[in-house]
Amino acid sequence: GAGVSQSPSNKVTEKGKDVELRCDPISGHTALYWYRQSLGQGLEFLIYFQGNSAPDKSGLPSDRFSAERTGGSVSTLTIQRTQQEDSAVYLCASSLAARNNQPQHFGDGTRLSIL
């Protein structure tokens, strides 16, 4: 079946612009997660959704980052006023449900480059 789908696969933008990244989870998965992978760093947890609600936003690095999920499916991660340090691969994952040890399945990410 279809896996987690992310778009765009690559995004190049100028410093100061806003960007929106999209994630379409596996059908039937209620939990959705966003991570960031920077060069030479491990994956860094940003935020997760159970259904449409985001119980934990503790990983968002600044108030320029926000995320939403509507209809319990597609999610968008928005970065406002981008900075060069935002350059990274943004990965989305989904699982059957949160808090019950279900493995998270990842998309191939959006590679974001800030000029």
Next chain:
Amino acid sequence: EDQVTQSPEALRLQEGESSSLNCSYTVSGLRGLFWYRQDPGKGPEFLFTLYSAGEEKEKERLKATLTKKESFLHITAPKPEDSATYLCAVQASGGGADGLTFGKGTHLIIQP
């Protein structure tokens, strides 16, 4: 704070040469330890979940084991197609984030 340390950072083996990758962790109550494989330009691919000390899981040439402080990923008679970065992650059982805490990975190269 939950922490995951993987070693070695990189490992080069000859085809057929067995070895082990290490994942040491510190977590406030372990809900699960996860192993993933990541190929260049791709997202992590799920391999195993381990829940409690003493547990073992196997898949083809890979075997994962778990103790109270670390996990090992044993690779037996590897083939070139096993070349990838292997990631270890933990999920804590506390009331905080449900996100995974990842190590930086072991970059494995299998030479023909």
